[in-house]
Amino acid sequence: MMIIIDYDTGNTRNVKNALDFLGVENRLSADPAEILNADGLILPGVGAFKKAMDSLNERGLVPVIKQAANAGIPMLGICLGMQILFDKSYEFGESTGLGLIAGEVVPIPDNLxxxxxxxxxxxxRSQQADPLADEFxxxxxxxxxxYYVKTAxxxxxxxxxxGIQIPSIVRKDNVIGFQFHPEKSGEVGLNGLSKFKEMVENADYSRN
Amino acid sequence: MLAKRIIPCLDVDHGRVKKGVNFVNLQDVGDPTEIAAAYQKQGADELVFLDITATNEKRKAIVETIEQVASQVFMPLTVGGGIHSVDDMQQLLKAGADKTAVNSAAVSNPRLITEGAEKFGAQCVVLAIDAKWNPDSQQYDVYVNGGRKRTNLDAIKWAQRGVALGAGELLVTSMDKDGTKSGYDIELYKQLTKAVNVPVIASGGCGKLADFVEVFDQADVDGALAASVFHFGELTISDVKNDLRKDGVIVR
Incomplete structure (x- = not known):
């Protein structure tokens, strides 16, 4: 079961629509047990970094998501959901992210x-060979x-x-992020979500 | 860099797509979801739904239409027509729309632009303007109520004010050109793109391939909207994109 983490953010419904359209079994959930038992996780997100983190904190989901990532469950963050995978952001003051990938979120300069x-x-443009990046x-x-992500x-x-190079797909082991909206990127986006589903199906991880 | 956007517009009346020429003579052309899916296949970059009966009708029909389209079609969706409040915007965004376009209601209540931008982000608020050249005053007048009522606003100044209030994009229809198939109103878009620093979508007058090339080459617009040339199959999106590509315009 693919779980879309439900924390009151904007694009959840369109992400669910895309998974339903592709026939991927999925459910919206904020339940820690369901999240930790998921085959794959999607972290959607639209809006402001701090508000998203506050929302996850209110639901007690920050340690749950970290635990799920450490257990090797494939996880896909979309747009703001990708940005909060990183250490911190400077949007409306400094705020702390999930810290699953090293890096920070900074404004796109306005002088470009x-x-x-x-x-x-x-x-x-692919920067490394990877089945997901190849798809795009x-x-x-x-x-x-x-805002965009600065990372190694x-x-x-x-x-x-x-004007600058903006990371569009990031990955550290089982944690993946798309800066774009696959659920709004036509056939190419749907293909990317299918590829993530394949990854989930072939994931080789153990649950301790 | 960003691709220039080709945007079919679907005029929706009670859940059916129609296209009026010069805002009259409605002709039934089909089911919104089927048409939207066909456009996705052709490579449309975005779809605009204009609820042409919204001003006098309930909003339920368009919300249902957007829900259905958003469950089958996966590209940015903009909805306009009869949006009067932040609640109207919220309902449509929740149904799966990405952007809401305000027109007459923003003229009578400019705060609507700011309230929408503060609540959903500027990218969700498109200011739609119907503009018509006034030879006496030598300016573009803004019209409201589906082009039926002239206001005292200058379209270029209104565009600038709308952006200052929070609009993240402008969708500007030339009433002089709309329905004529004689090409986009290049002069209007030249002035607009110089005046603001948000995306500008050109609308009205498109009749042939060369019209797209002309508007992207001569005015720095971000997208071009068309309806009847696509609905009646006179042109396909891929025809348009192949032609633009030949001309060196970046398209998807």
Whole structure:
């Protein structure tokens, strides 16, 4: 069972729609037992970093998500759900993230001659060979965000050019993030979600 | 860098897609979900749904339409027509829309733009403007109520004010060009894109492939919207994109 972590954020329904459309068995849940027993986890997110973390904290989900990640359950963060996988953000003051991947979330500079937010279809370029990144290489996906992730090159599978290089897919072991919205990226996005489902099915991890 | 967006517009009346020429003469063309799915397949970058009966009808029909479309079609969806409150916006966003477009209600209550942007983010609030050239005053007048009522607003200034209030995008229809198939109103979009720093979507007048090339080449718009040329199969999205690609425009 794929669990979409339910913490009162914006794009949950569209993520669920996409999984339903693909025939992926899924459920929205904020129940720690369900999250820890999931085959795969999706962490959606739209809005502000601090509010999202507050929302997870109120539901007592921060240690649960960390435990699930450490147990090796494949986890996909989408958009803000990807950003909160990192250590901290500077959106509306400094706030602490889940710390599952080393790095921080900073504003897209406003002196690049590009419009902020970065909103629209941008072209992914693989930075490393990886089945997920391959799915998106040279393909356009749909972005809406004003902050981006700074992390070590080893964590970046794919990036897009927006005056600077913006990481579009990140990965550390079983923890994956898409900066774009696969649920809004047409067929390419659906293919990416299918690929994640395959990963979940083939995941080789033990639950201690 | 970002791809230029090709955006079919679906005028929806009681759950059916219609297209009025010059805002009249409705003609039934089909089921919103089927049409939206076909456009996704063709490579549309976004869809705009305009609830053309919303002003006098209940909102339930369009919310249901968006729920159905969002369960089958996976690309950005913008909904406009008869949005009067933050609650209207919320219902549509919850149903699966990504952006809501405000027009007449924003003219009578500009605070609506700010309230929506504060609650959902500027990217969720599109300011739609119907503009018509006024040869006497030598400016573009803003019209409301589906193009039936002229206001005293200058479209370029209203666009700037809307962005200052929080609008994250402008969807601007040239009433002079709408329904004529004689090309987009290049001068209008030149002025607009110089005046604001948010995406501008051109609408009205598209009749042939060259019209798309012209508007992207000559005015720095981010997207071009069209309805009848796509609905009646005169052009496909892929025709348009192939043509733009040949011209060096970045498309998906």
């Amino acid at each position: 001659g590009v419009k902020v937010p970065h909103m629209g279809w941008n072209q992914n 290489n040279n393909q356009f996906s749909y972005f809406v965000h004003s 090159p080893e964590n970046i599978l794919s990036a897009v050019n927006y």
